[in-house]
Amino acid sequence: MIPTTLxxxxxxxxxxxxxxxxKKVDINKDKWIGVGGKLEDKESPEECLLREVKEETxxxxxxxxLRGIVTFVSDRWVTEYMFLYTADxxxxxxxxxxxxxxxxxxKTELYQKNLWEGDKIFLDLxxxxxxxxxxxxxxxxxxxxxxxxxxxxx
Numbered sequence: 001m002i003p004t005t006l007x008x009x010x011x012x013x014x015x016x017x018x019x020x021x022x023k024k025v026d027i028n029k030d031k032w033i034g035v036g037g038k039l040e041d042k043e044s045p046e047e048c049l050l051r052e053v054k055e056e057t058x059x060x061x062x063x064x065x066l067r068g069i070v071t072f073v074s075d076r077w078v079t080e081y082m083f084l085y086t087a088d089x090x091x092x093x094x095x096x097x098x099x100x101x102x103x104x105x106x107k108t109e110l111y112q113k114n115l116w117e118g119d120k121i122f123l124d125l126x127x128x129x130x131x132x133x134x135x136x137x138x139x140x141x142x143x144x145x146x147x148x149x150x151x152x153x154x
Contacts, residue, residue, distance in 0.1 A: 002078050005049040006036035007064065007085040008126065009057070014104040016057065017113065021100045027077055032105070032113035035097075036082075045083040053087070056097045063089025068133040070122060075140050086126060117144035121154070 009016040018035050020028040037052040039045065045066070053061050064087035072080040094102060105113060110123060118137035125133055138146035147154050 002080045003039040003045070003048075004036060004080055004082045005039070005045055005052060005085060006034045006070075006082050007049055007053055007061075007087055008034040008123075009053070009059070009061075009087045009090060011104060013108075014106045015110065016094075017103055017105045017110075018056065018097060018099060019101045019103065019113075022098060028116075030114055032110075032115055033119065035102075036085075049083070049085055053090075056099060057102060058095030059090040059092045061087045061090050063087060066132070067126060068122065068130075068135060070118075071134070071136045072118070073136065073138040073146075084122060084126075116142075118147060121147055121149075125149075 016035065017032045019030075019032050021030060023029070035053055035056045036049065037056070039048040040051075043051070049064065050061055053059055064085050066083060066085055068084045070082040070084055072082065107127065111120065115123075118135075118139070121137070122135055125135070134150050136146070136148040137144060
């Protein structure tokens with residue numbers, strides 16, 4: 001089991017997206033995702049969020065909100081429990097990311113990017129300002145084969 005964080009930083013009706021193109025071996029290779037990463041030993045989700053955002057973007061978050069927990073199950077990788085955040089306040093200047101290219105993507109253009117199918121589900125929930133949720137996403141390879149919201153199949 002791997003605990004992680006993922007954050008969608010908002011500005012001018014856009015999200016800061018990371019195009020994962022830097023690593024040769026990367027389960028997110030060529031995908032567009034938010035920023036975040038794995039929790040380190042003795043680290044809370046909030047501490048991980050702040051550290052990962054700073055490492056990947058150069059920004060220091062000043063306003064953020066935990067929106068849900070996403071469980072990723074796969075036939076190719078270890079189960080991941082992801083704490084999903086949005087942020088609407090930050091300080092600092094955007095820097096280069098060692099994991100790919102950062103780009104402000106208008107929310108209306110998100111689905112034109114190469115996204116995981118399950119990410120579209122939680123991005124829709126974020127767009128609808130859904131209350132705190134638990135989402136389970138099961139994959140076979142890159143194909144989403146099952147999803148459940150708050151315990152009910154969708």
